Amino acid sequence: MSVFHQVVKANESAILVGWLKQMSASTRRGDLINDVDLKEQASEFLKLFTEACQKSSDVQSEAFASTQEFLAEIAKSRLEQGFSTSETAMFVLSLKQPIFSAIRDAFKANPSELVSEIWASGDLLDQLAMLTIDSAITIRELTISRQQEEMLELSTPVVKLWDGILALPLIGTLDSARTQVVMESLLSAIVETNSQIAIIDITGVPTVDTLVAQHLIKTITAARLMGADCYLSGIRPAIAQTIVHLGIELIDVQTKAKLSDAFALALQRLGKAVVTTKPSATSPAQGRNRVA
Amino acid sequence: MALKAETHPIATSNDVVRVRQIVRAATIQLKFSLVEQTKFVTATSELARNTLEHGGGGWMTLEMVKNGLREGIKLTFRDNGPGIADIELALSEGYTSAGGMGLGLSGSKRLVNEFEITSELGQGTTVIVTRWK
Amino acid sequence: MDRIPILKFGDCLLITIQVDMHDQLALTLQEDLTAQIAKHASRGVLIDISSLEIVDSFIGRMLANIAAMSRILDAQTVLTGMQPAVAITLVELGMSLPGIKTALNVERGMDLLQEFIYREPESEDLHGSEG
Numbered sequence: 001m002s003v004f005h006q007v008v009k010a011n012e013s014a015i016l017v018g019w020l021k022q023m024s025a026s027t028r029r030g031d032l033i034n035d036v037d038l039k040e041q042a043s044e045f046l047k048l049f050t051e052a053c054q055k056s057s058d059v060q061s062e063a064f065a066s067t068q069e070f071l072a073e074i075a076k077s078r079l080e081q082g083f084s085t086s087e088t089a090m091f092v093l094s095l096k097q098p099i100f101s102a103i104r105d106a107f108k109a110n111p112s113e114l115v116s117e118i119w120a121s122g123d124l125l126d127q128l129a130m131l132t133i134d135s136a137i138t139i140r141e142l143t144i145s146r147q148q149e150e151m152l153e154l155s156t157p158v159v160k161l162w163d164g165i166l167a168l169p170l171i172g173t174l175d176s177a178r179t180q181v182v183m184e185s186l187l188s189a190i191v192e193t194n195s196q197i198a199i200i201d202i203t204g205v206p207t208v209d210t211l212v213a214q215h216l217i218k219t220i221t222a223a224r225l226m227g228a229d230c231y232l233s234g235i236r237p238a239i240a241q242t243i244v245h246l247g248i249e250l251i252d253v254q255t256k257a258k259l260s261d262a263f264a265l266a267l268q269r270l271g272k273a274v275v276t277t278k279p280s281a282t283s284p285a286q287g288r289n290r291v292a
Numbered sequence: 293m294a295l296k297a298e299t300h301p302i303a304t305s306n307d308v309v310r311v312r313q314i315v316r317a318a319t320i321q322l323k324f325s326l327v328e329q330t331k332f333v334t335a336t337s338e339l340a341r342n343t344l345e346h347g348g349g350g351w352m353t354l355e356m357v358k359n360g361l362r363e364g365i366k367l368t369f370r371d372n373g374p375g376i377a378d379i380e381l382a383l384s385e386g387y388t389s390a391g392g393m394g395l396g397l398s399g400s401k402r403l404v405n406e407f408e409i410t411s412e413l414g415q416g417t418t419v420i421v422t423r424w425k
Numbered sequence: 426m427d428r429i430p431i432l433k434f435g436d437c438l439l440i441t442i443q444v445d446m447h448d449q450l451a452l453t454l455q456e457d458l459t460a461q462i463a464k465h466a467s468r469g470v471l472i473d474i475s476s477l478e479i480v481d482s483f484i485g486r487m488l489a490n491i492a493a494m495s496r497i498l499d500a501q502t503v504l505t506g507m508q509p510a511v512a513i514t515l516v517e518l519g520m521s522l523p524g525i526k527t528a529l530n531v532e533r534g535m536d537l538l539q540e541f542i543y544r545e546p547e548s549e550d551l552h553g554s555e556g
Contacts, residue, residue, distance in 0.1 A: 341483060
């Protein structure tokens, strides 16, 4: 096992000074972090690092758990402060130079040991730097996936057309993930609003492939199991052709060319009708609902 | 990377109910969405019943696993039963050996992210499934 | 609890499944129900599963069987209150229960059954009612 940690411990304050100097030369961003905080973080890391090195030389081992945790914290706070990923990694990498010089001074007399100690410490620091980058990327990915989820929810509004009738106007390309969200939000809206009929309108969907059609059929089947009927509307002639050419069977699915046709059918099924009355002077409404 | 593993016996139809509840608790712990929970618990039910009915009983091992960012649950169903002669046939839609509707294996495969089955005649069957959050 | 209660309501039977059923309980329900239909000459069966958290292929098959058996005994089955997550899972599993009528809740389910029971003689005639 390597012994460089003893050298680091013996020269702790000198290394700390060298490290801070190194950081200010390469990446320290005075605009983003102040000297006091940086010095505190640096000495805390140096302490954890030397403690861990005494017990193990494996970064994945239990001994390095607190070091890893600390670096994850650093990565998180750096990202929030606006550092780039490479600037965050430099926090660890810039420690190499001062540690190497301390080792060089300590093992001057023994070149082979000098090389192996430098190799061991360099390898450890590289791995820790990679870990820091990993945590920074992980945090970014979490942010991205959270935003994706938010976007998915925004893009699938379920609207109530009438008491007992829901509509889901779909706009844009349907992929598997989005269809899943659409399906779930439609089905829970059916329960919440106690609606017997839901109209899925695909006027704004540019293409329908086999996968999308399957998802739509699954949604319609699931709604039926819950006790609601689903109509499919807004099928453009081109899409009707594609559906037939692909051999997709829409048996058991009530389809209509236009949303208004589907709505008329839904009203009829619920025993309601739209009737024409005399136009009112104050209100532009032309029709009124009447229970047939 | 496995974080935690525990094994439960499947010897009676009450055990099938029990492992369902254990898996449900694990999916809640990992904050699966309600649909994800339901899919995985349903797959558990299918596979546990297979272990009981075709394998003559066995065990389920539950592991919390982690792959980089993703957390998941891995279940291993093991039995020492007669084994399956033709796995591909057993996995095909509508295949049934016990008078059911033949959705046990093929259906549960669609409810999980990863599905692996090994079987040897006279030795038993092992099914490993994983669902990621 | 080793039996699911079956309630008689007019010429219908009502069942609410609330427990995580083990297989034997499901089979017992199937037997009890067919016996009750024959005994009371019931015309409708309503099964509410709004508190069931999962329906696997075994329970699904049991529900399909109950519907088929009831039909032979001249009773109509309506399944009510299936949760969205359960419905999505059943579809993914490949079970769409084609022979079963469904309704969103017990109230709607009862309406559907009454409609079926009292309209039956003219049910073949689709244009029977004048609007």
